[in-house]
Amino acid sequence: MITVKGLCKTFKVAKRSAGTKAAFKALFKREYDEIEALREVSFNIKAGEVVGYIGPNGAGKSTTIKIMTGILVPDSGSCEILGRIPWKDRIAHVKDIGVVFGQRSQLMWDIPVIDSFELLRDIYRVSDHQYRMNLDKLTDILDLTQILYTPVRQLSLGQRMRCEIAASLLHSPKILFLDEPTIGLDAVSKIAVRKFIKDINKENGVTVILTTHDMGDVEALTDRVLLIGKGQILFDGSFKKLKSRYNTYSILTVDHSGDGSISDMQNIEILSNINGRIVLQVDTSHRTVSSVIRQLSDSLEIRDISVESRPIEEIIAALYKEYRI
Amino acid sequence: MKPYISALRVRYLNGLQYRAAALGGLTTQLFWGLMRIFLYNAFYKSGGQPPTMNFPELVSYIWLQQAFLAIIMLYDWDYELFDMITSGNISYELCRPCNLYGFWYVKLLSKRLASATLRFSPIILISLLLPTPYRLTLPHNIMSLLLFLVTMLLGSLLLVAISMLIYISVFKTMSPVGSMAFFGILGEFFSGMLIPIPLMPEWLQRICYIMPFRWTSDLPFRIYSGNISVSQGLMSIGVQILWIFVLVSMGLAMMKRITKRIVIQGG
Numbered sequence: 243m244i245t246v247k248g249l250c251k252t253f254k255v256a257k258r259s260a261g262t263k264a265a266f267k268a269l270f271k272r273e274y275d276e277i278e279a280l281r282e283v284s285f286n287i288k289a290g291e292v293v294g295y296i297g298p299n300g301a302g303k304s305t306t307i308k309i310m311t312g313i314l315v316p317d318s319g320s321c322e323i324l325g326r327i328p329w330k331d332r333i334a335h336v337k338d339i340g341v342v343f344g345q346r347s348q349l350m351w352d353i354p355v356i357d358s359f360e361l362l363r364d365i366y367r368v369s370d371h372q373y374r375m376n377l378d379k380l381t382d383i384l385d386l387t388q389i390l391y392t393p394v395r396q397l398s399l400g401q402r403m404r405c406e407i408a409a410s411l412l413h414s415p416k417i418l419f420l421d422e423p424t425i426g427l428d429a430v431s432k433i434a435v436r437k438f439i440k441d442i443n444k445e446n447g448v449t450v451i452l453t454t455h456d457m458g459d460v461e462a463l464t465d466r467v468l469l470i471g472k473g474q475i476l477f478d479g480s481f482k483k484l485k486s487r488y489n490t491y492s493i494l495t496v497d498h499s500g501d502g503s504i505s506d507m508q509n510i511e512i513l514s515n516i517n518g519r520i521v522l523q524v525d526t527s528h529r530t531v532s533s534v535i536r537q538l539s540d541s542l543e544i545r546d547i548s549v550e551s552r553p554i555e556e557i558i559a560a561l562y563k564e565y566r567i
Numbered sequence: 568m569k570p571y572i573s574a575l576r577v578r579y580l581n582g583l584q585y586r587a588a589a590l591g592g593l594t595t596q597l598f599w600g601l602m603r604i605f606l607y608n609a610f611y612k613s614g615g616q617p618p619t620m621n622f623p624e625l626v627s628y629i630w631l632q633q634a635f636l637a638i639i640m641l642y643d644w645d646y647e648l649f650d651m652i653t654s655g656n657i658s659y660e661l662c663r664p665c666n667l668y669g670f671w672y673v674k675l676l677s678k679r680l681a682s683a684t685l686r687f688s689p690i691i692l693i694s695l696l697l698p699t700p701y702r703l704t705l706p707h708n709i710m711s712l713l714l715f716l717v718t719m720l721l722g723s724l725l726l727v728a729i730s731m732l733i734y735i736s737v738f739k740t741m742s743p744v745g746s747m748a749f750f751g752i753l754g755e756f757f758s759g760m761l762i763p764i765p766l767m768p769e770w771l772q773r774i775c776y777i778m779p780f781r782w783t784s785d786l787p788f789r790i791y792s793g794n795i796s797v798s799q800g801l802m803s804i805g806v807q808i809l810w811i812f813v814l815v816s817m818g819l820a821m822m823k824r825i826t827k828r829i830v831i832q833g834g
Contacts, residue, residue, distance in 0.1 A: 313661040315827055329827075333664045341662045348659040353581050364573030365663055 243449060244287040244310070244417070249319035251280040251305055279305040280316070281473040287451065289416075292443050294464035294481065295453045298562050302473045303453040307421050310451070311341050324416065337366060340410035340448075344422035347402065348409055349394045355405045356390045359412060366413035373412065380408040383438055400431030407435065411442065418442070420452045424459055436462045457554045471565050488557040492531055494522040496538060497546040504541050510534060570665050575677045582681025589685035592636070596690060600633040604701050619765035620794055623704050627792040628763050630703040632784065634690040637682035638723040639784035641730055641754030642747065645678055648734050649743040661826070668822040671734065672815075675727045707793035714800045718787040721807040726783040728814035729754065735818060738825045759785040765794065779810045 312328035469477035694703035758780035
């Protein structure tokens with residue numbers, strides 16, 4: 243369905259040193275840096291997949307999305323979506339896709355949401371019958387009844403984002419691109435948006451490609467993760483696999499009533515030991531958590547104990563660090 | 568055509584809700600029109616009559632300028648479009664199954680039409696009721712009025728075609744300030760907004776005639792007052808259509824070239 247092969251894109255970025263002299267010099271001669279946003283990016287996506295596209299800021303996520311949506315033209319490489327080349331056949335291509343850019347808005351600011359929806363209906367030439375059906379369904383699942391007739395400027399961010407997502411699905415697209423759809427949303431709205439994305443994928447078979455910095459989104463939604471850094475695909479596989487590769491230690495928090503002196507233990511690191519609470523990091527690739535607990539209970543009067551695996555954000559940070567991205 | 572007509576309608580209705588802005592514009596334009604008429608009145612009384620334009624024609628020229636300001640002044644910029652280019656919001660525009668030039672053309676046109684709708688009738692009404700010699704006179708004959716309406720409509724289409732080129736230039740310059748100031752004053756002067764073209768020296772008039780700007784407003788206003796005859800006016804329609812054709816083709820080509828090399832700002 244989506245075939246991306248050897249995609250490269252370089253941007254020219256104007257640069258200038260600080261100071262007055264440099265500013266005057268730049269009036270006559272501009273200097274540019276070449277930034278390689280994408281270097282030989284290749285992947286395939288099958289119909290009905292939900293793919294999380296992750297990577298640090300500036301890794302090339304948005305650039306890839308913009309190429310796949312026909313907005314940007316790559317320097318080299320090929321990209322075929324539903325049998326079309328997005329930037330060559332832009333108008334036919336965009337009829338089949340829906341896009342949400344979490345940081346931008348597609349709704350007209352001063353008029354009620356419904357007016358923007360009707361404009362989109364005409365722009366995409368959606369038949370009245372189909373529009374009715376889609377609108378009813380979207381209103382129902384995204385809970386828009388209360389807000390359809392409110393001007394966009396008076397909506398909260400969560401309400402607006404729900405409308406943005408609805409707006410991008412009015413024309414029943416086959417592929418949905420979501421560029422940071424949960425940015426800035428509270429927990430309730432986030433869960434609602436995630437549930438909705440899951441539903442339309444399951445029920446309508448919409449292929450979803452999602453970029454995000456929120457690992458909760460990735461964990462809740464995606465079967466497959468593409469990790470990009472410095473313009474290259476670094477990992478392509480399930481999120482579980484990615485996690486297990488880096489989930490090499492657990493954190494053990496022990497509350498005890500004693501003086502806190504513990505014997506030397508192998509493969510652990512004591513993170514803190516104060517006021518009857520010890521926090522340990524256990525290297526799970528070398529010993530089990532239970533063996534550590536057993537050893538601890540020999541020397542301490544344990545009152546409470548909790549085990550946590552490594553926080554997911556930290557795993558990702560370690561991952562970025564390892565790949566030097 | 569349906570997407571474009573729908574966009575025109577929504578934008579037009581959207582534009583109609585800015586009542587306070589319209590009221591503000593209305594008072595400014597009435598005041599400004601009166602001031603200019605006073606000024607020219609003093610000139611005409613002291614310096615004799617220029618043969619190219621009599622006083623009632625001049626008064627009509629000025630009142631029509633004020634009444635239709637929204638569809639004849641180049642410098643009524645739509646900052647939303649500039650913002651779209653410089654902030655990257657244009658991403659969404661490019662995700663629509665529409666020609667971007669056509670889409671923006673319609674946007675600009677609808678905004679100007681909405682703003683003119685709110686303003687022109689009160690100004691016309693008030694200026695018709697003023698005492699002579701400050702009064703707007705009725706058109707020469709019915710044919711002049713009809714021709715005025717046609718050339719005014721074509722003029723506004725032409726004006727939007729001119730302004731589109733300036734919006735497209737912002738893709739390259741990234742800041743509209745330069746283009747805005749340069750083309751704003753150029754358009755204002757050569758369309759006769761500052762000094763009515765018949766009052767300019769003849770060599771300057773000739774320059775005005777070979778540029779597109781005066782065909783947007785100077786022409787219809789002079790047809791209205793009879794300063795340009797109906798037969799001459801009919802021929803001018805051809806020139807207007809030619810200019811629209813040339814500038815729209817240019818804009819379409821430029822837009823096509825520039826969207827191939829587009830860079831989305833702001834990530």
